[in-house]
Amino acid sequence: MSNLRSLTFDAIIIGGGGAGLRAALELAKSGKKTAVLSKVFPTRSHTVSAQGGITCAIASADPNDDWRWHMYDTVKGGDYIADQDAAEYMCSEGPKAVFELEHMGLPFSRFDNGRIYQRPFGGQSKNFGEGGQAARTCAAADRTGHALLHTLYQNNLKNNTTFLNEWYAVDLVKNANGDVVGCIAMDIETGEVVHVKSKATVLATGGSGRIYASTTNALINTGDGIGMALRAGFPMQDMEMWQFHPTGIYGAGTLVTEGCRGEGGYLVNKDGERFMERYAPNAKDLAGRDVVARSMVMEILEGRGCGEKGDHVYLKLDHLGEDVLGKRLPGIVELSKTFAHVDPAKEPIPVVPTCHYMMGGVPTNVHGQAIMQDAKGNDKIINGLFACGEAACVSVHGANRLGGNSLLDLVVFGRAAGMFIESALNEGIEYLDASESDVESAMQRMNRWNASESGETVPELKRELQDIMQTSFGVFREEDNMQKGVKQLAELRERIDNAYLPDKSNTFNTARVEALELDNLMEVAEATAIAALERKESRGAHSRYDYPDRDDVNWLKHSMYFPAEKRLGQRDVNFAPKTVDMFEPKVRTY
Amino acid sequence: MSKLQVSLYRYNPETDSAPYMEEFQVDTQGRDLMVLDVLHLVKEQDNGLAYRRSCREGVCGSDGMNMNGKNGLACITPLSEVVKKGKLTLRPLPGLPVIRDLVVDMGLFYKQYERIQPYLQNDQPAPAIERLQSPEERDKLDGLYECILCACCSTACPSFWWNPDKFVGPAGLLQAYRFLADSRDEATRERLAELEDPFSVFRCRGIMNCVAVCPKGLNPTRAIGKIREMLLANAT
Amino acid sequence: MVTNVTNFGRSGLSDWLVQRVSAIILALYTLFIVGYLLFHPGLDYATWSGLFAHTWMRIFSLLAFVSLAAHAWVGLWTVTTDYLKPTGIRIATQTVIILAIFVFLVWGIQVLWGA
16 A cells, blocks of 8 residues: 555545534434544634525424425526425425524524524515515524534534544545545645545535635635546536625625625615616515626616726615614624725625625535436436535525525535435445555645646636636626636646645645645636536526526536536436425526 | 835744744735735745635634734734834734744644533423524623634633643633523533633633734623622522 | 642632632721821820730731731732742742741731730
8 A cells, every 4th residue: 555644434524614514413423433624623614604594494483484485485596407306305304404503502593482583585485486575594693604613513522523624635536446435635734645545425615716806705615625526537517607696895705694685785876776676676685696696787887886986886784773783783794894994884885796606516416425427328326425515516506596595505415414324334335445546646636736846836826717717707608708718727727737836845834735726726617617608598697698598498407517528418407306396497587 | 115014923843943033025005905915915925924714704713813912813904903113013823832834733722612511501302493592591692602713812811821721711711601601501500610620710810811802802801700600609 | 620739729719709808808907007097197106006905906907817818828829820830849839838828827816916
């Protein structure tokens, strides 16, 4: 065997955010030898930044609320390419998962009757869109993600989960049969590289918003899991679907929760007009995020943007009063003062649509098992590989995620993956060990960076990548521009493959981590670009000037990006929920 | 010219026998950047500079450091707030072992956090829905649960410097009180018993350094006072 | 719980309470003495020793001495555990402190109740 030290676990979970910690908790309780491997201390994961809440039909704000209404909203919000069996699973299992969080200690805000506080969010309805706006997002003030992540970490401590904190997963290790049997990982503090062997490898690595120049995402959101899976040759699903959040703070990119509009805030253009009334007469500011983001861009393009350059709009909150702001949106008040130099109790916040969420990712079933396609295009389970959370594409979000559904996705499918792996381990899993050459091939790019002697450096290449994505694959897309972007990315890939890592020290070498992250950004960017170019329609978050309409004849499908050939294929959307009738695709209006 | 002079604490155990301060000139182009932005600019000059960062908006607690003598989060501290006489001096959080440059070993800090059993304890069978809690009971957790574990407070506390192995420190104690104050938690007696010794809580001398530096505006000193009140009520 | 053998109560709570109560007693005693001195500008030995001839004054003074001893011990024990990290030096210092406090206390009693 190679000279690498090896660690052996029943299951290794890569990523210590909400999904990873929820999966780990399930496995730790079962007594399986599990470890969470996270490149940051778990409570520094991006889940901590989630603000508004976790959407779930717990029937608190409305005792008659029904998970089927939530499922309808989710499928409609996803512009009908959400898998209906997955949406059904998430919305029906959701209440159980949310109550578990509460029992674990999550400090939800409360109604007077002592039940969990729920607020209205975008795209929510009662009675399958017929009963008006619903209030279905369970909240802990505007710090729900923080409260959720800390609660999960705390309960993992309670259950003695093993943590490999500040370890970085470099690449997946596959055996001769193509099963995933572990990964190569680096202890960031010491620089030691270790072969982690595992019967189940869970990618809970989150999103990759850092492929864009302007994003609400944390600096750590570099798509590491997606990059690893693509390099291992596995396909990605719906990678063209990137959500642009309507309200990122202008200039800084920091998120301002949709909960602001849920609590009664609204957007205005330079004339002070509440323009969403024109674009979405019923839901207004609480239409789907893709709809609101596009409307904002339209306002700006038509010359009604605010500020000197007319390149943003305002989010008005002052009419809510200091009490509501202080009680329900204290974090937003803080962020606005820090990053926009604005007190929302007095002035509106300058906002602009900002890259926020990756709807695509590793295709999985509801158990978190990763899926590829065989030669005939049929689904095939990838042995040993699992994914959950933003890194996965189950797909519950389809072409556009509803606000508050990401936290639910994390806990429901983190939990589901944990439960499935536990039972699979109980039944017994045996895969062929990885050979020395299998490990060697997973070490390739690490060795490449370590041997680099000259070339361009990481920060400039990263900036270029982000600019290409921002320019060619933003809110509105168009063939020529994307062609250009794809070509630029191909050139950039060559330069990144020859880039240089000047600092080769071992102790807490963040430059090496950033270099390894750049490879992953490149993988994600290219998958996104090619998928966006090939999906010739407009659906959900994917809007094309040249194909402005939804094309259900050709594209009521998931896209599947195959990295080896850089080819875009398709995969059927599931229209067969188990306990309810399927929702027929309809024209999507708010 | 808008050059900012940045003085940085440097230490790489592989090459340096002792830590030293290194000077950098950073072009801020006249903007009131956050300290974290300045670090990014320095890192472009010297790729080897090590510091932690993640959310860059003050909620993940990665980039706690000592800026011109005061602990805080680099990502939400604008230059206008800290720079004195055109100079910015950055050091790692005081009192914890330095791994490299601005990165400290937070092991002791986390150990004290774990010691207070930072999780809800309630052995009653859980109801089919959530446990009920009135808004008034929930209000008691405000100012407590928001802690981001950045360690700015504990590393500004002399009592924690002297006894990091025995004194829980302001961050841990704030969380200890977060669970003592939670109407759903049933382990009050056990929690208090663990805190009664002369070190865990009682090394707090109430100098309120923790309150002065907390980037989230929390008040560990008040929480510690409440724990003392509970201990007193429990024991007399 | 952090365990320790060199503080007497082995409880931070009792130490803390002792510190507060003894501080109040010392404050009252100080106020009384300062007030007494202010109201007796031409104080002579006879008046001063007359004051200490009263039993209540002797009890009050003894209480203050005991409070001082306790207060000093808790405070100095804390200081030694803060700053003296080598165990040998710390125990030696603590021994010296406790002996000194004991000596001063006995001496004080002798002054008060002796001939």
